[in-house]
Amino acid sequence: GQQLNQSPQSMFIQEGEDVSMNCTSSSIFNTWLWYKQDPGEGPVLLIALYKAGELTSNGRLTAQFGITRKDSFLNISASIPSDVGIYFCAGGSNFGNEKLTFGTGTRLTIIP
Amino acid sequence: NAGVTQTPKFRVLKTGQSMTLLCAQDMNHEYMYWYRQDPGMGLRLIHYSVGEGTTAKGEVPDGYNVSRLKKQNFLLGLESAAPSQTSVYFCASSYPLTGRDEQFFGPGTRLTVL
Numbered sequence: 001g002q003q004l005n006q007s008p009q010s011m012f013i014q015e016g017e018d019v020s021m022n023c024t025s026s027s028i029f030n031t032w033l034w035y036k037q038d039p040g041e042g043p044v045l046l047i048a049l050y051k052a053g054e055l056t057s058n059g060r061l062t063a064q065f066g067i068t069r070k071d072s073f074l075n076i077s078a079s080i081p082s083d084v085g086i087y088f089c090a091g092g093s094n095f096g097n098e099k100l101t102f103g104t105g106t107r108l109t110i111i112p
Numbered sequence: 113n114a115g116v117t118q119t120p121k122f123r124v125l126k127t128g129q130s131m132t133l134l135c136a137q138d139m140n141h142e143y144m145y146w147y148r149q150d151p152g153m154g155l156r157l158i159h160y161s162v163g164e165g166t167t168a169k170g171e172v173p174d175g176y177n178v179s180r181l182k183k184q185n186f187l188l189g190l191e192s193a194a195p196s197q198t199s200v201y202f203c204a205s206s207y208p209l210t211g212r213d214e215q216f217f218g219p220g221t222r223l224t225v226l
Contacts, residue, residue, distance in 0.1 A: 090212030
């Protein structure tokens with residue numbers, strides 16, 4: 001099955017740095033979702049995007065729905081230790097197609 | 113609301129044994145899903161259900177069966193476990209009648225097949 005291309009696969013940053021990651025697809029999506037997964041836990045929804053070009057923030061997190069509908073971006077400003085985890089993107093059709101397509105994840109590590 | 117809950121949290125099976133994983137949600141969601149997560153593979157859909165009494169195959173259905181007898185519960189069965197089924201299993205639910213695709217996940221079940 002199709003999976004989204006997510007990059008980078010992993011990031012090693014220092015506390016306080018800003019983070020950028022992206023997700024690309026060969027197919028068009030009408031919905032882009034961003035999830036975070038802490039070790040030993042299930043993914044938790046961070047941001048949902050439903051309109052091309054949309055820019056949405058959730059605290060220090062900002063996500064954008066690419067204008068081509070084939071990509072999305074997530075930025076984290078001023079990273080803190082609790083930002084550590086795996087970030088997943090997911091694309092959906094929002095047309096009654098009940099399935100999401102997930103990216104392979106970006107693992108974020110904060111170096112002391 | 114408890115959201116999506118899964119039992120058990122951990123399980124070790126021997127090859128050939130059977131077991132059932134239980135997922136429950138209290139959000140009155142129509143759709144429910146079972147995924148498996150393996151290192152470097154992301155989330156892969158096993159089976160899903162769009163309503164009580166209905167089920168459908170996902171991307172990797174072989175070796176698994178499911179049932180949705182009640183709207184709030186979605187069961188995943190392994191009839192004869194194999195080492196290749198060692199994985200972390202996640203259940204999720206969604207309410208697409210609102211026009212939104214967001215899925216909400218349970219905490220996962222870590223299964224090891226020896």
